[in-house]
Amino acid sequence: MFNLDRKLIISASVAAAVAVFSGCMSGNAEPKGESTVNGKPTIDGGVYYPVVNDKTGPYYVNPQVAIDAKKIYNGRVPTANELKAWDKDLMPDGTGYPEGEGSVEDGEALYEAQCVMCHGDFGSGGGGYPALAKGNGYELKKTLTNNRYKNADGDGPVRVFGSYWPKVSTLWWYIQDGMPHPMSKTLTVDETYALTAYILNINEIEYEGEPIDEEFVLDREKMMKIVLPNNDGFIPNIDGPTGPDDVRAFYADPNNFGAKKVNPAERCMKDCLEPTAKVTYIAGAGISEFLPPMATERSLPKTEESNGGAKKHYEEACMMCHADTSMGAPAVGDAKAWAAVTAKGMDAVYHNGINGINGMPPKGGSDLSDADFKSVVDYMISQSK
Amino acid sequence: MDNKKSNHEIDVNKRDFFRKTAALSVTALAGTSLLSSNARADDPAIMHHVPWGQKWGDPVTKNRYGIPSAYEHNVTRRNTKLLASGNYRASIAVTPIHESMGIITPNGLFFSRSHGGVAHVDPNQYRLMIHGLVEKPIVLTLEQLKKYPSVTRTHFIECPANGGQEWRGPQFNSVQFAKGFMSSAEWTGVYIKTILEDLGLKPDARWMLAEGSDNSEMGRTVPVEKVLDDAMIVWGQNGEALRPEQGYPVRLLLPGWEGNLCVKWLKRLEFASEPWYCKEETSKYTALKPSGKAIQHFYANEVNSTVTSPSPEIPWTNLKEGDIVEIEGLAWSGMGTITGVDISFDGGNSYVPASLKGLVLPKSWTRWSYMYTIPKDFQINGKQIILASRAMDDAGYIQPTVDEETAIMGVESVYHRNGIETWEVTATGEVNHVQLRS
Numbered sequence: 001m002f003n004l005d006r007k008l009i010i011s012a013s014v015a016a017a018v019a020v021f022s023g024c025m026s027g028n029a030e031p032k033g034e035s036t037v038n039g040k041p042t043i044d045g046g047v048y049y050p051v052v053n054d055k056t057g058p059y060y061v062n063p064q065v066a067i068d069a070k071k072i073y074n075g076r077v078p079t080a081n082e083l084k085a086w087d088k089d090l091m092p093d094g095t096g097y098p099e100g101e102g103s104v105e106d107g108e109a110l111y112e113a114q115c116v117m118c119h120g121d122f123g124s125g126g127g128g129y130p131a132l133a134k135g136n137g138y139e140l141k142k143t144l145t146n147n148r149y150k151n152a153d154g155d156g157p158v159r160v161f162g163s164y165w166p167k168v169s170t171l172w173w174y175i176q177d178g179m180p181h182p183m184s185k186t187l188t189v190d191e192t193y194a195l196t197a198y199i200l201n202i203n204e205i206e207y208e209g210e211p212i213d214e215e216f217v218l219d220r221e222k223m224m225k226i227v228l229p230n231n232d233g234f235i236p237n238i239d240g241p242t243g244p245d246d247v248r249a250f251y252a253d254p255n256n257f258g259a260k261k262v263n264p265a266e267r268c269m270k271d272c273l274e275p276t277a278k279v280t281y282i283a284g285a286g287i288s289e290f291l292p293p294m295a296t297e298r299s300l301p302k303t304e305e306s307n308g309g310a311k312k313h314y315e316e317a318c319m320m321c322h323a324d325t326s327m328g329a330p331a332v333g334d335a336k337a338w339a340a341v342t343a344k345g346m347d348a349v350y351h352n353g354i355n356g357i358n359g360m361p362p363k364g365g366s367d368l369s370d371a372d373f374k375s376v377v378d379y380m381i382s383q384s385k
Numbered sequence: 386m387d388n389k390k391s392n393h394e395i396d397v398n399k400r401d402f403f404r405k406t407a408a409l410s411v412t413a414l415a416g417t418s419l420l421s422s423n424a425r426a427d428d429p430a431i432m433h434h435v436p437w438g439q440k441w442g443d444p445v446t447k448n449r450y451g452i453p454s455a456y457e458h459n460v461t462r463r464n465t466k467l468l469a470s471g472n473y474r475a476s477i478a479v480t481p482i483h484e485s486m487g488i489i490t491p492n493g494l495f496f497s498r499s500h501g502g503v504a505h506v507d508p509n510q511y512r513l514m515i516h517g518l519v520e521k522p523i524v525l526t527l528e529q530l531k532k533y534p535s536v537t538r539t540h541f542i543e544c545p546a547n548g549g550q551e552w553r554g555p556q557f558n559s560v561q562f563a564k565g566f567m568s569s570a571e572w573t574g575v576y577i578k579t580i581l582e583d584l585g586l587k588p589d590a591r592w593m594l595a596e597g598s599d600n601s602e603m604g605r606t607v608p609v610e611k612v613l614d615d616a617m618i619v620w621g622q623n624g625e626a627l628r629p630e631q632g633y634p635v636r637l638l639l640p641g642w643e644g645n646l647c648v649k650w651l652k653r654l655e656f657a658s659e660p661w662y663c664k665e666e667t668s669k670y671t672a673l674k675p676s677g678k679a680i681q682h683f684y685a686n687e688v689n690s691t692v693t694s695p696s697p698e699i700p701w702t703n704l705k706e707g708d709i710v711e712i713e714g715l716a717w718s719g720m721g722t723i724t725g726v727d728i729s730f731d732g733g734n735s736y737v738p739a740s741l742k743g744l745v746l747p748k749s750w751t752r753w754s755y756m757y758t759i760p761k762d763f764q765i766n767g768k769q770i771i772l773a774s775r776a777m778d779d780a781g782y783i784q785p786t787v788d789e790e791t792a793i794m795g796v797e798s799v800y801h802r803n804g805i806e807t808w809e810v811t812a813t814g815e816v817n818h819v820q821l822r823s
Contacts, residue, residue, distance in 0.1 A: 033721045033747065033779045043610040044685040046641065046720025047780045049747055056615075057722070057747045065534045069582035074532045075525035078514055082524065086514055086653055089594060089604065092662055118471065128471035145677035147795040148553055157673060157797050164679075167662045174664040177602035178501060181474065184600045234671060234681040238660045244591055244608050247682055257672075257680055258794035258801070259687050260785040264725065264777055273734045274788050276823040279771065279809065286556045290463045294559060296484070296698050298456040320472045327471070365472070365502070 033057070043244060045251030045259070088176070090169040094224045097169070101219035102194025104201045104212065110191055111198050114180045117328050117359050122202050123160075127326055130160075133202040137162025141229040162203025166234055168226045172196045182361040193218045200226070310372075310379035317366035318376060321359075328359045330384075338384040350374050453493075460484045462497060463561060468550075474502040475601070477544065479565035482715065483696040488539065488743060488750040490568035492623055496644075497630035498544055498566075500665070501600030504650045508634045513618070517594075517656035520585035527634050531620060533575040538617070538640065539749045541717050543567035543686045545643040545670060545800040552796040555818045560696040563818055564806065567717070569750040570631075572638050573621025577612050577654070586613075590656040594663075595637045598652035604663040605646045607639065609656070611684070615640050618651065641719025641748035642684045643800075645670050672798035680798075686719035688784055689803040690726055690753070690776035701814035704759050712739075712755045716776035723751035725777045732771035732821045733786060733805050739774070751776075763810040770810040771819065787822045 033047030042048055049057035078086075090096040111119075118129040125131025134140055140163035146155050158164075161171060176192045178184050187195070197218035205212055207226060236250035237243060254261050314322075314332075321327040330337035342349055354373060356362035363373050453460070462478035469476035477498040480490055490496075497503065508527050516522035547566035550556050557563040586609070593612050597603040607616065617638040620627060627633040632649025639646050645665055660682075671679040694713040695701045704710060716723045723745060727736035739755040753774070763770050777783045787804040794801075809817045 035780060037610070037614075043608050044642065044720065045780070046685050046718075046778075047722075048614050058744075059536070059538065061536070062534065065579060066582070069534070069579045071583065072533060072580075073521065073523065073583050074529040075523040078516060078522055078524045082514070083516060083522070087516065087655065089596070089655070089661060091657070091659060093659065128466070128469055130470075144673060144679075145675065147675040147797050149675060149791055149795040149797075152553065157677075159668075159673070161668070165667050167667065170662050170664055170667050177604075178600070178664070181470075181472075181501065181600075184501065184602070233678055234667075235678045236680075236682070238606075238682055240659075241591075243660065244610060247608065251684075254782070255793060257683065257687075258785065258790045258798075259803075260783055260789060261781045262777075262783045263781075264783075267727075267777070267783055268736070269727070270735045272729075272736065273732065273786065273821055274823045277732075277786075277788060277821045278823075279732065279807075280554050280820045280822050282555045282558055282818060286558055287465060287467050287550065287562070288558065289467075290465055290559070290562065292459075292461065292463060294463070294561070294698060295459040297459060299459075300455050301458040365474070 040245070041248050041252040043248050043251065045254070045257075090173040092167040092169045094169075094220070097172075097220040097223060098189045099220055100189035100193050101217050102190045102192070102197055103217045104194070104197045104214050106191075107194035107196070107198025107201070108214075110187075110195055115195070118181065123199065132161055132199050134158050134160050134163070136204040138204070138206075138229045141233070144230070144233065160203070161199060162205055162229065164230050164233070165228055166231050168196070168200070168223055168228055171199060172223065182365060193223075196223070205229075310375045313366070313368060313372060313376045314379055317368065318364050318380065321364070322380060332380050332383050335384050338381055342381060350377060353377055460494065462494060465562065475500045477566060479561055480568045481561045481698075482565045482567075482691075482693050483560045483698040485693060485715070488569055488715075488746075488752055489623060490570055492570070492625065492628045492631070495568040495570060495622070495628065495631060496542075496544065496566055498644065499599065499601070499630070499649070500603055503629050504597075504599035505629055506598065506634055506650055511634050513635060513652060513654070515580065515584060515654045517654075518587040518590035518658065519581070519656055520587065521583070523580075523584060527620070530575070530618065530635065533579055535573050535575055535621075536617065537571060537573045537621070538615075539569065539571045539744075539746050540638065540640040541567055541569040541719075541748070541750045542638075542644045542647055543689075543717070543719070545645065545683065545686060547686075547689075548802040548806075549799045551820070552791065552794075552798065552802055554822075555820045558697045558818050560691060560693055560808075560818075561698060564691045564693075564715075567644070569717075570622045571624070572617065572619040573624075574617040574619030574635075574638065577616045577618060578614075580618075581612070586656060589658040591658050592656070592660045594653070594655040594657065594661050595646075595648040595651060596653040596655075597632070597648045597650040599650045603645075603648050603650075603665065604661065605648055605666055606660045606663060606682070607637075607646060608682075608684075611639055611642065639684075641686060641721075643670060643686065646684070670800060672794065672800045674793075674798065675795035683801055684719075686717070687801060687803045688716075688718035688720060688723070688776050688778040688780075688782045690714060690716035690774040690784065691806045692728075692772045692774050692808050695772075695808070695810065695814075695816045697808075697816045697818060700816040701759070701763065701810060704814055706759055706761045708759045710757055710759060712757050712772065714739075714753050714774050716741075716751045716753055716774070717749065718776065718778035718780070718782065719748055720782060721778040721780040722747045722749075723776055724779050726751075726753040727775045728753075728755050729773040729775070730765055730770050731768070732807050732809075732819075733773040733775065736773075736775060762812045763814060764812070769812065771821070772808045772810065773805050773821075775805050787820050791822070 035047050054063050119132050120126050123132030140158045143158045146157045175195050200212045237246040250256050321329045322332050325331050330341050460481055464478040480494050480496045511527040513525045544566035593607045595605055619638045620635050635651045636649040637647050637651050671681045672683055673679040692714040716726045726739045728739040729736045739753045742754045743752050745751050775784045784805050790804040807819050809819045
């Protein structure tokens with residue numbers, strides 16, 4: 001790390017130079033890992049490999065690079081509009097919060113239309129989709145000390161937005177960038193404020209001491225004032241000028257993060273276990289539903305079925321939503337549901353499937369050709385007679 | 386049967402090698418068991434012409450990009466519903482490390498984890514923007530990025546949830562699922578510090594945001610210390626372009642640190658004085674301790690190891706007393722270089738040193754080995770063998786026992802579990818994933 005460090009962090013240059021020269025004296029021996037950088041511990045508690053005699057650890061480096069890199073500028077300066085188009089992140093201090101607003105009421109309507117099929121009623125989650133709320137965030141925060149370490153049958157901690165997340169900026173930013181999952185970056189700024197307001201509401205978060213209710217309208221200024229229940233729930237500190245040094249100090253002590261240091265010569269070789277330690281087996285079958293099922297034999301794969309792989313495509317790309325009605329899709333095997341779908345004529349059905357409709361993403365999110373997609377639709381209908 | 390031979394004893398045994406083989410060949414010649422041509426049926430695989438020996442093979446024009454033998458189709462990534470969003474777009478498929486060889490994972494088997502599905506980026510439309518607290522911001526095309534002087538490094542990438550389902554007890558009777566949330570490759574790219582030499586970092590730049598261009602716009606905050614040490618922007622994986630699952634055309638690589646920090650489909654690096662608080666460094670990838678406080682910015686994957694052979698997948702059921710077999714495994718540390726691995730046959734109560742083998746590189750998979758003679762019924766002193774491995778690194782760390790680790794971290798932290806893994810061998814040679822805990 002030293003070449004650049006020397007240039008940028010002036011106070012570091014002396015220590016860095018010392019590291020380089022003391023390394024030289026050890027001749028051609030492979031440079032060893034160092035656990036301090038300029039007299040400070042590394043930020044992650046590990047070692048790093050300074051460049052000594054044109055090697056970092058076992059790797060040779062070309063010494064010309066550090067010199068010539070100072071003159072390499074292969075690209076171009078971004079335009080102001082380009083920066084605006086991509087620099088859309090939010091920071092907890094309000095940096096990046098756009099102008100706009102949205103109400104809990106509008107948020108609920110948007111949620112019902114675009115989110116409920118995955119995240120469940122009132123954000124209850126299920127079916128592999130995360131819960132967005134489990135009740136009052138302030139109450140649930142208290143569960144974070146639940147630890148099934150000593151009491152295996154007790155309740156675990158509840159980690160949802162209201163009880164666990166430290167910053168509301170994270171929620172707004174993530175919804176805007178990443179949701180709704182099948183077609184992200186389609187929500188307007190106002191819609192994102194509305195959905196954020198709704199999720200604050202179902203987590204019973206307070207604004208200026210009052211619970212956020214149906215009438216509440218969220219905007220930039222208000223969002224800056226919201227402090228979530230678990231704002232102080234994280235270690236080490238990362239904020240402010242001391243942030244990196246606080247992280248450094250944290251990882252300098254293995255006890256902080258469950259690690260263990262030992263002098264290799266003194267490591268335990270005999271009677272290393274607690275006398276109370278006993279063999280614990282997997283309960284029941286454990287988690288054993290592996291896809292594809294576990295197998296190690298060397299054999300030829302079974303040949304594709306005569307329907308041109310439609311069944312396989314169905315299993316890979318459609319079954320996750322069409323196996324039952326939980327996603328609001330016509331379930332395969334449900335003759336009535338499919339009769340209703342096909343009543344409008346197959347051209348319309350193919351068209352809707354290929355272009356997407358409501359909760360059905362275009363082609364179900366698959367990259368099947370039109371012809372293959374149609375054969376999968378035919379297969380699904382044939383299985384629903 | 387002495388299963389805890391020291392290296393010295395093994396050397397002594399080696400000297401007996403010639404004497405023993407000589408004796409053996411005398412017995413063999415005298416008896417009929419090995420040389421008799423009538424005692425056993427002839428092997429048809431030898432006696433008959435095989436189809437591939439007589440027919441034309443494929444022309445060189447077939448499979449311009451080679452694919453594995455069809456017989457290898459069971460060697461694949463696997464997933465399980467438990468670790469999947471309902472639609473397998475925010476999910477993981479893990480590496481069959483029970484079949485792994487050496488310290489490189491073939492690109493098609495490299496574990497695949499994404500938060501909004503695997504993106505397919507058009508390299509012609511690829512742009513990387515570096516801005517914020519730099520003197521000169523920059524936009525690079527892929528071609529321009531690849532013009533920077535490159536470096537090539539071998540590193541593992543590990544999901545910090547590797548083993549994270551087993552804090553409260555063993556769950557997977559499979560090394561693929563218990564430890565396969567990781568893979569290793571030889572990566573080619575450019576050190577970010579090389580690009581920054583010209584861009585010039587401003588003095589109050591303490592953090593870097595790395596953001597992906599995928600559907601989830603995956604973002605993470607990285608301390609500038611790592612950026613100026615060994616952080617790379619990579620486009621090459623085992624001598625070819627990154628696979629889409631690995632972030633084609635470009636991903637961030639922070640050697641040794643959480644896989645999630647190595648942002649794929651990388652589009653933007655921004656430098657700032659304050660950290661960001663992205664979804665994947667608050668909601669997830671934070672490790673809850675019994676105090677109710679959670680560790681954020683948990684960077685390096687700590688020293689770790691596992692036996693990979695035998696495994697529940699490929700057990701010792703075809704071995705019998707007296708057979709000599711190599712026990713193999715992997716060791717790795719995101720904090721440095723592996724310095725040694727000890728092996729235990731009693732679940733980690735007592736240890737003997739195993740041998741490292743092959744290349745031993747920083748922040749890389751390291752392969753280890755131990756030659757073993759199978760005891761009767763796979764038992765020692767009337768107890769089934771329980772294999773355990775314990776690795777050490779040059780940063781001074783050693784793997785804790787399960788008890789030691791949970792005493793500090795509790796069992797709710799999900800991430801960064803590196804307690805000693807244990808594998809019981811039954812009387813018939815089956816291998817079961819177990820844990821030794823109080």
